[in-house]
Amino acid sequence: MxxxxxxxxxxxxxxxxxxxxxxxxxxxxxASARMNQYERGKHAPDYQLMCKVSEIxxxxxxxxxxxxxxAAKLQEIFFNLSADNRKSILASAETLLARNTPVAATE
Amino acid sequence: MxxxxxxxxxxxxxxxxxxxxxxxxxxxxxASARMNQYERGKHAPDYQLMCKVSEIxxxxxxxxxxxxxxAAKLQEIFFNLSADNRKSILASAETLLARNTPVAATE
DNA sequence: GTACTAAGAAATTCTTAGCAG
DNA sequence: CTGCTAAGAATTTCTTAGTAC
Numbered sequence: 001m002x003x004x005x006x007x008x009x010x011x012x013x014x015x016x017x018x019x020x021x022x023x024x025x026x027x028x029x030x031a032s033a034r035m036n037q038y039e040r041g042k043h044a045p046d047y048q049l050m051c052k053v054s055e056i057x058x059x060x061x062x063x064x065x066x067x068x069x070x071a072a073k074l075q076e077i078f079f080n081l082s083a084d085n086r087k088s089i090l091a092s093a094e095t096l097l098a099r100n101t102p103v104a105a106t107e
Numbered sequence: 108m109x110x111x112x113x114x115x116x117x118x119x120x121x122x123x124x125x126x127x128x129x130x131x132x133x134x135x136x137x138a139s140a141r142m143n144q145y146e147r148g149k150h151a152p153d154y155q156l157m158c159k160v161s162e163i164x165x166x167x168x169x170x171x172x173x174x175x176x177x178a179a180k181l182q183e184i185f186f187n188l189s190a191d192n193r194k195s196i197l198a199s200a201e202t203l204l205a206r207n208t209p210v211a212a213t214e
Numbered sequence: 215g216t217a218c219t220a221a222g223a224a225a226t227t228c229t230t231a232g233c234a235g
Numbered sequence: 236c237t238g239c240t241a242a243g244a245a246t247t248t249c250t251t252a253g254t255a256c
Contacts, residue, residue, distance in 0.1 A: 001154060016216060030250050036218055043248055046151060046226095047108060047172065060178060065154065066169035070197055071185055075169070077200040078178055085203045090177055092199055093184040096192045123237060137229050143239055150227055153247095 001050055003041035005064045005072070009057040010039070024052040108157055110148035112171045112179070116164040117146070131159040 010020050017039060021031030026049075037043040045053070047061075054061035060079040066072040078086060117127050124146060128138030133156075144150040152160070154168075161168035167186045173179040185193060 017218090018216075027250080032217080033219080033251080034249065036216095037248085040218080042219085044153060046248090051174075060173070060175065062169040062173035062178065062182070065172040066167070067158075068167065070193055071167060071169065071182065074185060074197055074200055075178060075182070077197075077204045078181060081200070081203060081207050085207055086177055089196065089200050089203065090181055090184075093181055093188070093196050096188060096196065097184045100188050100192055124239090125237075134229080139238080140230080140240080141228065143237095144227080147239080149240085153227090 001038070001044060001064050002067070003039055005066070006053070007039050009059050009064075013057050015056075020053065020056065023056050024049060108145070108151060108171050109174070110146055112173070113160070114146050116166050116171075120164050122163075127160065127163065130163050131156060 010017070013020075015023070017035035018032035021035040022028050024031075026034055034043075034045075038045045050064055051061050054064065060075050063072055063075045063079075066075060078089065081089065117124070120127075122130070124142035125139035128142040129135050131138075133141055141150075141152075145152045157171055158168050161171065167182050170179055170182045170186075173182060185196065188196065
């Protein structure tokens with residue numbers, strides 16, 4: 001998981017490290033230490049916990065594992081679109097891919 | 108990490124569990140056991156290893172952590188688009204979002 | 215209240231040594 | 236050759252008990 005994404009999303013939600021940890025189901029006694037270790041990149045949370053965190057912060061869980069900025073942005077937008085708009089974007093992307101860098105086409 | 112995505116991408120690349128592990132830099136002696144444990148969901152690989160695996164399988168690393176099928180498909184397509192086409196899709200998505208489920212707009 | 219950390223306790227993964235198809 | 240597994244070794248995370256602002 002990318003520590004800076006966790007921090008970014010937590011701050012956007014206006015939660016303290018401890019509060020977020022508690023909401024995610026961590027033992028209140030260790031919520032502060034653990035969330036801090038994750039956010040500083042000291043330790044890595046398991047996927048199951050990140051799924052809970054992503055629900056609380058209303059982000060797709062994969063967003064926390066995304067390196068490319070544009071790909072991250074697209075995931076966030078896609079997550080917030082209606083079902084119809086999702087289909088629309090997916091269809092557009094598929095069309096572009098079909099015409100994308102034709103290895104040696106034009107013929 | 109979602110075990111079934113690892114299996115899917117590995118098979119698509121026509122690699123054995125052991126070969127993929129070796130290519131990812133795992134000690135050849137334990138590559139088979141470890142990759143099998145990951146693919147069966149017995150143990151979880153760390154993010155750094157998954158980054159190497161994603162490079163070998165030419166998929167975005169976040170794809171392995173993506174639950175929603177359509178979101179996974181979009182990530183894969185986006186990964187394979189040219190820079191210009193990426194910008195185009197991102198712009199379309201942003202436009203759709205701006206008009207998406209206006210909480211109480213039309214006014 | 216919030217962010218953060220050291221260090222031992224506890225839990226996890228990794229390696230070895232295999233078996234089965 | 237490939238997929239797979241048990242179990243101890245090795246490594247990691249988690250908890251506790253704090254500090255500093």
